[in-house]
Amino acid sequence: MDDIHRLIVEQIPHLRRYSGALLRDREKADDLVQDCLTRAMDRLHLWTPGTNMRAWLFTILHNLHVNAARRLSRQPGQVGLDETHEDLRSAPPEQGAGLALRDMDRALGKLPDDQRQVILLIGLEDLSYADAADVLDVPIGTVMSRLNRGREKLREIMENEDTPTIRRVK
Amino acid sequence: MTGIDDITRDHLHTFADGRLAPSEQTRVEAWLSEHPDDAAAVHAYRLQNTRLHEEFDPVLDENVPPGMAALVTGRSRRSSTPSGPWMRLAASVLLLLTGGLGGWLLHGQSALFPQASTSAFVNQAMGAHRVFVAEVRHPVEVPATQEAHLVAWLSKRLGTKLRAPDLLDAGYSLVGGRLLAEGARPAAQFMYEKKDGKRLTVYVRGLQDTKDTSFRFASKAGVSAFYWVEEAFAYALIAPVDRARLITIANKVYRDLERP
Structure with a gap:
């Protein structure tokens, strides 16, 4: 070879x-x-x-x-690539242990595609921030902001799932 | 690079990812000791990275599907041949049906064919045929009623895109299929059945470093087989019929796969 x-x-x-x-x-x-x-x-x-x-x-x-x-x-009923702009920052919870194995997959499914890509390229594949920016063809600042939004959203999902349902009723 | 007041979100991520320069590191650590919210964030980010690895690293230990590696290593043949094993089968069958050359290949004297390993292969395929067509209650592992699942499962295990050819025109309907082991390698068997109870099998398995293409016939105790090797896979079509009849079935396979 x-x-x-x-x-x-x-x-x-x-x-x-x-x-x-x-x-x-x-x-x-x-x-x-x-x-x-x-x-x-x-x-x-x-x-x-x-x-x-x-x-x-x-x-x-x-x-x-x-x-x-x-x-x-372009097909009806499918989610597009547009970023979601919801503000997902919630009250800072305790340092939760987060969710069990395989739940990560489900949690990732709740992220917009562009945030999931950044989190995986950096957190899983260990690409440098600059390489991730090249791969995605966006400025490095965009990589960092997507990383921040994605990780915060993931954190919220993980901490919610770690919390008994009853506590979410406020 | 002054005090610790200019710590940004970027610093927190870079710190969590372990990518900060040592000088910066101390600065961020000092900041975190006084800002529990940010420390909690860093903790959460690190936990996320750990969880990602826990959940997705197992794939790194799996064998790369042979079909996938062959895309890279077996490139030179690919560009000129139809893609997908069944399309290559179709191409082989077409060659066979176009006459003289096919007839010559059928004599089994083709110098193109790699030797020992392939006769071992057809023996395995014919052996598996004999063992499982004789089964009354459990001829297959996954029945034809779950064809999509069967095909997806076997494709995944063999690392190539398989299709169960439609042989209804030849009178054979799909019974189902099973995963088999040939040594430590996975092999797939699809089984078909005719109204009169005659059964036909298609056997596929990956090979290592075998790239020759050819088409051969074998026959033993009333069972006939066409078998061939293409890139990283070996195929056999086996039925209790004579050679002329088996060619007709091969032709059906070809016509089926020619459709878009």
């Missing part, structure tokens, strides 16, 4: 992890990774040796995901 191919194959588990967490459906996630690899191979000549292969692949995957989501959003 060539070095370049090895670099790509090494990233497959990471692409699958990200894609699975993003789409919350293993089959769809693997379809997205397949599409990403196919496109990467078609565009291999565009990759600059010495640059970050991981960020390059995530960029391709992100673009495919956005295009697919855009197509979906």
Whole structure:
């Protein structure tokens, strides 16, 4: 196997992890990774040796995901890509332990796509803030504000789920 | 880089992610010791990262589906062949049906075909055929009534997009399918049945580093098999019929897959 191919194959588990967490459906996630690899191979000549292969692949995957989501959003009854602007900051609760395993998946499902992407690229895939900005094609300031909004919303979801229902009735 | 009064939300996230420069780190720590709300936020962000890893890291330990890796490593063949294993089957069958060359390949003398591993493969496939077509009560693991689930499940386990071909025109209806193990590798078997009780199976499994394409025939004790290897997968079509009849069924498979 060539070095370049090895670099790509090494990233497959990471692409699958990200894609699975993003789409919350293993089959769809693997379809997205397949599409990403196919496109990467078609565009291999565009990759600059010495640059970050991981960020390059995530960029391709992100673009495919956005295009697919855009197509979906044109169908009635589907949620689009628009950011939600709700103010989700609630009264600061106790330091809750938060939710159990696998509930993270459900909590992520409640976030807008753009916030989920940032949280996963940074918190799960450990991309630098600058690389995340490149992948998403937005300024780094946008990355940070999405990260903040997403994490605060996630925090609220986690702490609510950790709290018995009865306490939410105020 | 002055006092601690200019700590921003960005600092909190950068700190929680462990990406702050050491000098900044001390500054943020001092701030957090006096601002419990921010300390709680940092705690929550770190917990989120931990939970993300707990929940999603297991996929890193899974084997990469062979079909996925083949997209990268087996590239050179892919560009010129139809995508998807069944479409490649269709291409193979077409080649077979176009006459002379197919007839030559059917003699089983093709030099294109990788040797030992493939005869082992067809033996496995025919063995699985014999074992499971004889089953009266449990011929399949997942019945045809759950075809979508069956196909999705086997596709996932084999790491390629499978389809259960529609062989109704040839008189065979899908009974269902099962996951099998060949050594440590997963294999899939789809089973079909005719009104007269004759059963046909389609057997698929991933291979390592086998990229040759060919089409071969084998026959043993009244059971015939067409089998071939394509990129990272080996396929067999097996039924208790003669070669001419099996070609007709292969043709049905081809026509079925030709439809959009």
